[in-house]
Structure formats: structure tokens, C-alpha cells
């Protein structure tokens with residue numbers, strides 16, 4: 001549960017680094033709370049037993065949980081009374097227009113069949129697509145995890161000669177919220193004839209392996225945004241569940257192996273040694289708390305529409321500004337695509353990183369021009385080298401400072417050094433300028449724990465230097481459509497030959513507006529360093545006032561007339577489809593900002 005912290009308490013930084021959920025008094029007062037809505041798609045033969053096991057796991061939290069039990073309509077199991085199913089279960093048709101905070105899809109004893117042979121495969125595929133669209137976070141258990149990985153990513157399972165049967169120990173590869181409070185290894189009951197190996201899963205960029213076992217394969221895999229969680233075993237099993245499966249197989253004459261690490265001293269007569277239930281409960285309560293409750297929107301209708309938020313240079317000029325951005329981003333559980341500029345000025349005489357990059361490019365061009373260098377005196381050459389290296393160092397230091405002030409991992413610093421080093425052989429102006437946004441997006445993605453997506457892969461210019469709208473929109477939908485938490489560098493894309501090409505200065509606004517247009521975003525937020533659009537330049541006119549609401553046309557006139565707040569080319573992608581723009585102040589997020597839409601709001 002969130003801890004309410006007083007403003008300025010030093011413990012905040014430490015707790016946040018451990019991803020412990022904290023909130024300010026201000027947010028606590030405004031937090032709306034309602035029961036979590038959970039769908040349980042029960043594919044297990046003994047439905048009642050599985051219901052009880054899963055509800056136990058869900059009950060271990062102070063949150064209110066309301067659930068729907070879902071069964072397949074295209075296949076009716078033999079083990080559960082029809083009247084029971086009709087009374088307590090819904091089908092996909094009953095729920096297809098509903099939205100849920102969370103969903104669990106159970107295992108099923110069909111893992112020896114090819115997916116297409118499973119009688120309810122087509123129906124399950126519909127349910128899996130529904131999970132992506134209408135559910136905030138879904139856990140897929142055992143066979144369902146394999147089936148979902150196959151459906152979403154085309155990843156096929158490996159069938160095994162011998163059943164993986166017993167309780168296995170898994171090593172945690174990376175500690176994140178799902179494993180909060182866990183020891184380095186943990187145990188999970190397994191009972192299956194197929195598996196997925198780490199090397200195969202890791203080939204898919206959207207997937208992360210959190211825990212695995214060298215012999216029995218991966219145990220916990222998630223999509224990068226934590227919204228799809230695939231578990232290979234049965235955390236939820238009761239102490240005697242494996243025993244019942246063992247006795248069932250004995251009775252069938254299948255000659256099963258003794259489940260490993262299960263009976264005390266491997267002797268069925270001595271009873272079961274339970275070693276998984278404490279972590280099982282912790283896993284489910286971590287999931288409900290960190291991956292569901294804190295992330296899902298209050299209004300579930302908002303699940304499918306994203307926000308796109310662009311943060312300008314002054315909003316990202318230092319670690320302190322990064323932390324303000326984090327507070328803003330984490331203050332609501334919306335799906336947000338974050339677009340970042342390069343670090344701007346921290347104070348009046350400071351330099352914007354983009355300006356430093358322009359200077360770096362100028363010096364670099366001189367130094368890599370053999371004719372110029374040949375004509376130059378050695379002294380002059382050394383002077384240019386000194387100047388270039390100084391600018392280089394100033395740029396590198398800007399990023400290093402942010403990394404160290406935010407306590408980011410060492411590998412991030414390494415990454416910055418690699419990118420910076422590559423610039424020493426680079427003469428292309430646009431490539432050099434783009435690295436300002438590129439590096440800032442890498443840092444922000446790391447800091448927020450979001451996915452980094454490079455704009456070169458979805459913003460495309462044609463031969464005439466104009467945006468290729470069709471190609472760009474399709475690519476944005478493909479790359480960002482399914483992500484709810486991503487950071488994207490503004491200001492550049494790729495030209496028709498695949499080379500980096502930048503927009504005009506201030507162009508991150510354009511990147512943000514194109515993404516918002518392509519995704520049909522709920523809103524495009526443009527975060528800057530003033531409270532909104534002002535009636536006049538406040539540095540000249542003291543009585544300049546903030547405009548609360550204006551139309552796209554009015555903003556266009558002001559932007560074309562020289563108002564620096566918003567780029568004029570960043571209006572049309574939103575105006576055409578009526579996506580509202582909100583211009584807000586990172587340094588004063590409680591101010592309403594300026595709302596720009598079709599009509600002026602009074």
C-alpha cells in the first residue's frame with residue numbers, strides 16, 4: 001500500500017529507488033479508490049478447486065476485489081456440473097464489452113496437443129486479444145502462459161519426453177516489483193510435459209525473463225510494460241495438489257515419477273514439505289499492488305486510450321527536473337507515451353545541449369576536413385581539437401551529472417559513453433544533433449522503468465523532406481500501439497534512405513503531436529516552463545495573463561506570430577482529429593495550463 005510521505009523527506013529517494021510506492025499528502029487527498037475488477041478465465045478441469053486456490057491468492061491484500069469467473073463456450077468440461085457453470089460462470093460473449101483491472105488465465109491439461117488442436121483455441125485467441133485491449137494486467141498460468149506467448153509472439157513450446165513434476169527452485173535474474181520481498185531463489189510447483197527456454201524467450205525484444213531454471217526453463221516472463229505476465233508453474237497449488245495428481249496418474253497406470261523436492265525425504269509416507277506458499281502469496285499481492293492497483297486508471301473506460309506527453313528542454317535540464325517529470329508521470333496511472341527534448345538551460349547563461357551539439361558539429365566538420373586541416377598551422381589544429389574536446393566534455397558531463405544525481409545504474413553511464421564516443425567519427429549534422437534527444441530518452445526510460453523506442457523507427461520523411469504520414473502512422477501504431485509506458489526521443493526521424501533527419505528547432509513538439517495523432521490519443525500534453533499560453537510576453541508585459549482555453553486556430557496564429565510556447569507545425573496533426581492539447585508547466589503542475597481544442601471552453 002502507498003506510504004504517504006511529508007514533502008522533502010530524504011527517505012523518499014531511497015524508497016523510490018526500491019520502487020516502494022510513495023505518494024505526497026496532496027495526491028493522497030485526491031486519490032479515488034474503488035474495488036479492483038478481476039476476470040478469472042478458468043480452463044482447469046476441476047473448476048471449484050482452482051477457484052478456491054486463486055481466490056486465496058487474491059485475498060491476501062487489503063484491496064477490495066470483485067471478480068467474474070469466465071469459462072469457454074465452445075468446450076464444456078466433463079468435471080463440473082452444467083448448472084454450476086451456468087450459475088457462476090460467464091462466457092466471453094457476456095463480458096466482451098467490459099473492462100477489467102486484471103485477469104488470470106489458468107492452465108489447462110492440454111499441453112500435449114498442438115494449439116490449433118485444442119477445441120477452444122479460436123475462442124481462447126479472442127480472449128487473449130481481449131486481454132490486450134480491455135484488461136490492464138493479465139497473469140497467464142502454465143499452459144495458458146505458453147499458449148499466450150504463442151499467440152502474441154509466435155513463440156512455440158518445447159515438448160519434453162519426461163514430465164517436469166515436483167517443486168522446482170528458481171533463481172531471480174532481476175529484482176523488480178513482482179519479486180519485492182523475495183529471497184534470491186524461490187520454489188514453484190510444476191506439472192507439465194512442455195517448456196520454454198530462456199534463450200528462445202530472450203530473442204523477443206518485448207519480453208523479459210525474470211526467473212528461470214537451467215533444466216526446466218523460464219518461470220516468470222513479462223512483457224516490458226509488465227502488463228502481460230507469464231508464469232510457467234502453479235504458485236497457487238495447495239499442499240496436496242501434486243499428491244492428488246500423482247495418485248491420479250498412478251491409478252491410471254501411467255507409472256509417474258515421484259514429484260521432486262515434494263515429499264519429506266522423498267517418502268510419500270512422510271507427507272509433503274511445503275516451500276512455495278509464502279512466496280506465492282507475496283507474488284500475488286505484489287502483482288495486485290504494484291502492477292494492477294497503482295497502474296490501472298480509475299475510470300476503466302480510459303484503458304484503451306493513451307496520453308502522449310512531451311517534456312521540453314527546461315523540463316529535463318537536470319536531475320531535479322527529471323524528478324519533477326517522474327512525479328508528474330507517476331501521479332496518474334494513465335497509459336502514457338513520453339516524448340523528450342534534449343536537456344535545455346538550467347539557468348540564464350547556461351547552454352542548451354542542442355546548441356552545444358551544433359557547435360560540436362561545426363568544430364568536428366573542420367577537424368575532419370582533410371583540406372582544411374592541411375592548410376592549418378599545428379597550433380590552430382590543436383586549438384580546434386581543444387575546443388571540440390571541451391564542448392564534447394561539457395555535453396558528456398551534462399548527462400553524467402543526471403545519471404549520478406539520479407543514482408541510475410552504471411550501465412547507463414556506459415551507454416552514454418558509447419554514444420558519445422561514436423560522435424567523434426561522425427560529421428553528419430542531423431545525426432549529431434539528434435543524439436541530444438536520443439541520450440535524454442535513454443536516461444528517462446531507465447529512470448521511469450519505461451520502454452525506450454527510437455523515433456528513427458517510426459517517424460519517416462519522404463524524398464522531399466516532408467513527413468510520410470501514411471508510413472509514419474502505420475509504424476507508430478505498430479511500434480507504440482501496444483505499449484502503455486514508453487519513452488521516445490523527439491526532434492528527429494529517418495529520411496527515405498534511412499539516415500537520421502531532424503525537424504526544425506523546437507521540433508520535439510512535432511514528434512509528440514504526430515504520435516498523438518497516429519495513436520488517436522486522449523490528449524496531447526505539452527510540458528514546458530510556463531503556466532500556459534500567455535496573452536503577451538510576460539518578460540515584457542507584467543500584466544500578461546494565462547489563457548485558460550483557446551482554439552487550434554488561435555494557437556496557430558500565436559505560434560506563427562512568434563510565441564515560443566508551442567511549435568506551429570505541431571498543431572495540424574491534432575486539429576484534424578480533434579485531439580485536445582494541454583500546455584502545462586513542469587515546475588507548477590497544479591496550474592491548469594492552457595487547453596487548446598475545437599472550441600473555446602468558458
Ligand code: ASP
Pocket residue numbers: 312313341342352354355436490491504505506507508509
Ligand atoms: N532540442 C531541440 C531544440 O533545441 C528540439 C526541441 O527541444 O524540441 O531545438
